[in-house]
Amino acid sequence: MHMADALLSPPVGLAIAVVTIGAIAYSVNKIKKDESFDEKKIPIMAVSGAFIFAAQMINFTIPGTGSSGHIGGGILLAALLGPFPALLTMAAVLIIQCLFFADGGLLALGANIFNMGVIVSFISYPLIFKPIASKGLSPKRITLATIAAVVTGLQLGAFSVVLETMASDITELPFHVFLLLMQPIHLAIGLTEGVVTAAVLCFIYSMRPEIMEGALTNKSIESKSLKKVIIALVIFTILLAAGFSLFASSFPDGLEWAIGNITGGSEIEKSGTVYNISEKIQEMFAFMPDYSLKTNPEQGTSLAGIIGGTLTLMLAGITGVVINVMKKKKVAKR
Amino acid sequence: MTMLSKATYGFHSLEKIAEGETIIHRLNPLTKTITTFLYVVLVVSFDRYSISGLLPFLFYPVVFMSLGEIPLKPLLSRLAIALPFCIFAGAANVIFDQETMLTLLGVPISYGLVSLVSITLKAGLTVIAVLILIATTKMPAISRQLIRLKVPTIFVLLISMIYRYISVALEETINMYMAYSLRSPRSKGIKIKDMGSFVGQLLLRSFDRGERVYFAMKCRGFSGDYKYVPTPEPPALEWLYMISFTALAVILRLVNIPDLISSII
Numbered sequence: 001m002h003m004a005d006a007l008l009s010p011p012v013g014l015a016i017a018v019v020t021i022g023a024i025a026y027s028v029n030k031i032k033k034d035e036s037f038d039e040k041k042i043p044i045m046a047v048s049g050a051f052i053f054a055a056q057m058i059n060f061t062i063p064g065t066g067s068s069g070h071i072g073g074g075i076l077l078a079a080l081l082g083p084f085p086a087l088l089t090m091a092a093v094l095i096i097q098c099l100f101f102a103d104g105g106l107l108a109l110g111a112n113i114f115n116m117g118v119i120v121s122f123i124s125y126p127l128i129f130k131p132i133a134s135k136g137l138s139p140k141r142i143t144l145a146t147i148a149a150v151v152t153g154l155q156l157g158a159f160s161v162v163l164e165t166m167a168s169d170i171t172e173l174p175f176h177v178f179l180l181l182m183q184p185i186h187l188a189i190g191l192t193e194g195v196v197t198a199a200v201l202c203f204i205y206s207m208r209p210e211i212m213e214g215a216l217t218n219k220s221i222e223s224k225s226l227k228k229v230i231i232a233l234v235i236f237t238i239l240l241a242a243g244f245s246l247f248a249s250s251f252p253d254g255l256e257w258a259i260g261n262i263t264g265g266s267e268i269e270k271s272g273t274v275y276n277i278s279e280k281i282q283e284m285f286a287f288m289p290d291y292s293l294k295t296n297p298e299q300g301t302s303l304a305g306i307i308g309g310t311l312t313l314m315l316a317g318i319t320g321v322v323i324n325v326m327k328k329k330k331v332a333k334r
Numbered sequence: 335m336t337m338l339s340k341a342t343y344g345f346h347s348l349e350k351i352a353e354g355e356t357i358i359h360r361l362n363p364l365t366k367t368i369t370t371f372l373y374v375v376l377v378v379s380f381d382r383y384s385i386s387g388l389l390p391f392l393f394y395p396v397v398f399m400s401l402g403e404i405p406l407k408p409l410l411s412r413l414a415i416a417l418p419f420c421i422f423a424g425a426a427n428v429i430f431d432q433e434t435m436l437t438l439l440g441v442p443i444s445y446g447l448v449s450l451v452s453i454t455l456k457a458g459l460t461v462i463a464v465l466i467l468i469a470t471t472k473m474p475a476i477s478r479q480l481i482r483l484k485v486p487t488i489f490v491l492l493i494s495m496i497y498r499y500i501s502v503a504l505e506e507t508i509n510m511y512m513a514y515s516l517r518s519p520r521s522k523g524i525k526i527k528d529m530g531s532f533v534g535q536l537l538l539r540s541f542d543r544g545e546r547v548y549f550a551m552k553c554r555g556f557s558g559d560y561k562y563v564p565t566p567e568p569p570a571l572e573w574l575y576m577i578s579f580t581a582l583a584v585i586l587r588l589v590n591i592p593d594l595i596s597s598i599i
Contacts, residue, residue: 004416004419004420004460005457006457007419007420007423009378010378013375013378025486028486031488039548039557042492042495042548042558043545043548044541045492046491046492046496046498046499046544046547047499047503047541048537048540049499050498050500050503050540051503053503054504054507055533057337057338058532058533059337059522059524060524061521061522061523061524061526071529071533076537080537080541088488088492091489092489092496095493096496099467100344100348100468101345102412102416102461102464102465103415105374105416106370107460165423170382170453171424171427172426172430172431172446172449173426174430178426192526195526196530196533199527199529199531200533201534202530203534204534204537208538208541307592307595307596309385309389311595311596312386312389312392312591312592315393316389316390316392316396319393320396323400324400327400327403
């Protein structure tokens with residue numbers, strides 16, 4: 001589920017990053033206002049975060065299939081720590097995974113925290129887990145609530161991955177094919193993950209019921225204000241995405257124009273005003289059109305490009321060798 | 335199991351590389367983070383049929399990895415994690431986008447194939463960029479910069495503490511996993527019916543450990559703040575480096591060097 005940088009275009013990546021930063025800031029604010037939260041919880045959050053990291057690597061066997069799965073941990077954290085501390089913990093874990101384990105990219109961090117953290121803490125926990133579980137904790141209710149919440153969380157997350165990849169215009173895969181590939185796989189994953197997460201929560205409930213009760217009775221989220229937040233988030237996302245994509249589609253043109261001016265290139269003559277306006281209008285309606293245009297300059301200069309490319313590669317290789325040789329000489333001199 | 339011990343090993347070896355004392359290690363972490371982010375954004379901003387324009391961006395990893403004395407091995411294992419889904423998305427292009435883009439020595443090359451190569455190249459470059467950042471920067475230095483950037487204390491505390499406790503959590507998990515597999519021969523992984531108590535037990539232990547850690551921190555005067563020795567502002571030379579890096583990267587993004595070379599020839 002971790003997305004790599006190469007799957008996102010800068011506008012999409014940045015737009016989601018802004019939304020994610022907003023969600024994190026909101027959570028930090030909520031935690032600060034929460035009177036029942038003391039600094040004692042910070043080490044507990046941190047150690048559970050480290051634990052989630054390790055737990056994601058425990059493979060369990062899925063009976064009858066011979067394959068194995070692992071847990072994601074978003075709902076687990078939300079049920080034990082409360083949704084807002086869970087989001088912060090999950091975000092921190094994802095940042096460390098990105099930096100130290102190459103699981104998900106730097107530009108993609110915002111999208112990954114959104115898909116695996118924000119969706120869980122802002123949608124599947126408060127709208128599904130909490131209403132079912134808060135009617136009286138019992139193993140049955142916990143199981144039902146967990147499976148439902150994990151499945152929705154993963155479905156929404158997978159859907160969001162599809163949307164982000166499509167909006168970035170990375171793949172030729174038709175939208176419905178991509179959806180048909182992603183959603184059923186994540187339904188299967190969600191069901192097994194849900195069963196396992198439910199088993200873990202039931203075990204913890206039987207051993208230390210006060211942990212889950214504490215997280216559930218936390219009044220920091222009320223569904224009324226939450227609805228507003230979610231609606232605001234959605235509107236904000238759409239506005240941002242639209243804004244960034246308009247910026248992206250006009251930005252290269254502006255730069256090309258500037259360069260054309262400087263070098264006196266023929267670039268400008270091709271695009272008359274009428275052509276320009278119609279293009280602009282088209283761009284306003286199509287979502288990120290500039291990225292898939294097949295009129296690529298590389299097409300004409302294919303062979304030349306390959307020669308130039310090979311030379312560039314050779315130059316890069318020589319640079320590396322030279323630096324290494326110089327370094328070794330330096331060491332030898334010492 | 336292998337995954338757990340591999341993660342532990344990778345974690346420690348990266349930390350060791352980050353202890354180095356090269357020119358790249360000495361750069362201010364904030365400068366490095368900004369330049370890395372810029373590099374990633376620029377690489378990803380190429381459209382999906384670009385290959386030649388991306389090639390000059392190879393200079394960054396070549397120069398920085400040799401200057402920073404970063405070994406190649408961790409890079410390969412990281413690529414193995416990042417590549418599969420990118421190749422999946424790219425391979426779909428090969429199937430769905432078969433229109434011929436150019437003919438090379440009589441062999442037709444489709445748009446889809448070109449975009450597969452482009453995505454793979456982008457994935458490789460972005461992964462290397464993050465590796466270079468992290469292999470030359472120590473975690474505490476990153477946390478200090480985050481505090482200076484006014485990231486909420488609680489979040490910075492969380493990141494640096496999770497980082498600290500990952501090896502502890504991994505070790506504890508490995509121990510329990512070992513104990514489990516010794517008692518259940520011929521089973522691959524943990525049986526699904528045992529997962530509840532296995533993971534639950536681990537979680538409860540971590541909660542208890544978290545409490546003990548808190549008491550220990552409290553004894554040493556912890557009050558919810560992040561205390562650190564202030565670091566000096568980046569010197570003028572660093573600014574110069576940042577500006578020239580940015581300028582160079584933007585030029586490389588806008589001017590297709592391989593095409594330029596071949597047009598000169």
